[in-house]
Amino acid sequence: MMGDQKGFLTVIVVAVVTLLSCCSPASSFLLPRVTRTSDAIIIDYDGLGYAPLEWKYGNVAKLGFIPMSSSFNPYYAMMYGQEQQPMMFDAAAFNVGEQGVKQSITTTTPPAIQCGRGPATMPAARSPINERIIEGVSAKKNAWPFMVYVSISSKKCGGVLISDSKVLLAAQCLERFTLFDTLLSSTVSIGVYSIDPLDAQMTRRISNIILHSQFNAASFANDIAIITLDAPVVLSKTVVPVCLPPESTDPDQYADQDAIILGWDASEVLQQGKVKIASNVDCKNMQSISQYVSDTTICLSSTTVFPCNYDMGGPVVIQSSTGAWTVVGINSYVTPDCDASGLQTRVSAFSAWIDKYMKLKK
Structure with missing residues (x-):
């Protein structure tokens, strides 16, 4: 009986919302x-x-x-190789007098927040249980x-x-x-x-x-x-926040560099896998993804780690000389069986966007 009542109420709510959104100018x-x-x-x-x-x-x-910190710059660590100390508005120090006139505004400097904080060094490659990022190496909490x-x-x-x-x-x-x-x-x-x-x-x-x-x-x-x-x-x-890469039209900007791919597919905790970024020519020679490869994509070279379904949208990151982590790829296409290199959107091709x-x- 309770289930029937809930179902009836759901129908009523949906019907009312639909009616209002379709028929009432005031409910736009x-x-x-x-x-x-x-x-x-x-x-x-x-x-x-x-x-x-x-x-x-x-x-x-x-x-x-x-x-929000209006001065935060996601490119800062890569450009200058040091931590940025953004000025934050201190709400407790903002006072308004009886006449509604602002009396004082002060700022405080919180602990430095650097984009791309993560592991201090590139995580070592370890063979996962199977040939996917899923069931692979669990990342450390807060890593x-x-x-x-x-x-x-x-x-x-x-x-x-x-x-x-x-x-x-x-x-x-x-x-x-x-x-x-x-x-x-x-x-x-x-x-x-x-x-x-x-x-x-x-x-x-x-x-x-x-x-x-x-x-x-x-x-x-x-x-x-x-x-x-x-x-x-x-x-x-x-x-x-992760660091963002500088704009580039070069599809091989990060070719042959070590990278980390991150995702959750078929796991309740975050998984990580070490890969290499392949050249654009090598990507075009991979039968599983060749038809989708362009100058605005990258792909990965690995025999043990491949992205899968719930890894979509997740990042491929590299570590810069400053130690900061930069997102260079966004997981886009995976093969149906998750048994080959997928395709990633090349982030540096969209820096201006x-x-x-x-x-x-x-």
Whole structure:
């Protein structure tokens, strides 16, 4: 009986929402704002009034709005080889007098936050149990503080934090969802090791989605997207954005370099695998992916580690001379049996696009 009542109530709620969104001019707030630019499709959910996260997870603390660091630069560590010390607004030091006049504003310098914090050295290669990243080598907890786990309805994807409010991932992670899927079923887990949202250090909803306008689901071209979180996260030693690579038109920019691929496929804890980045020519000679290879993609060379389904959207990272970790690839295409090198979006080919939409506040 209770199940019948719940089912009836669900039908009523869906019917009312549908009726309001279709027939009432005053209820247009139920629909997201969609904007198309020359190189992006922006879907803005901000202000739609969805249920706050504590309704589902019972953690009000995870929802607090945190003033964002306007001076954070994800390229800083690579450009200057040192840690940046961003100035943060100190809300406690802001005073307003009886006449509503600002009396004092002070800033404090928190512990230095450097993009790309991770293992001090390249993790050693170890043979996984099978030939996939899944069932492979479990990463240490908090080893990769820029990793993000995105869940929308039944779709699961990895991603990387690129600022205190932006996440970089594959466009395919966000396609083919209804308004209610994205609005009501989205969870972005930050500071995450296990896929359980309750184990995340912070959990957010999606405020807006920025898809590359030339994304092609058939060819995996331009498979890149940015999501904006509904509130900035608190940066710390265990929650840090990844560094971004400088712009380059060279598809072999990182060829033959060691890299780490990260993901969760078929595992409840984060997995890591050491690989080499292949040359563009070698990628084109790989039968499993040759038809999708372009100057804006990279692929990996490994006989033991291959990406699989839930590794989509996750990163391929390299370690710079400064020790900082930089995202150079986004997992895009995997073979049906996850038994060969997949294809990754080459991040440096989209640096200008990323810069442009990282500046978008909403």
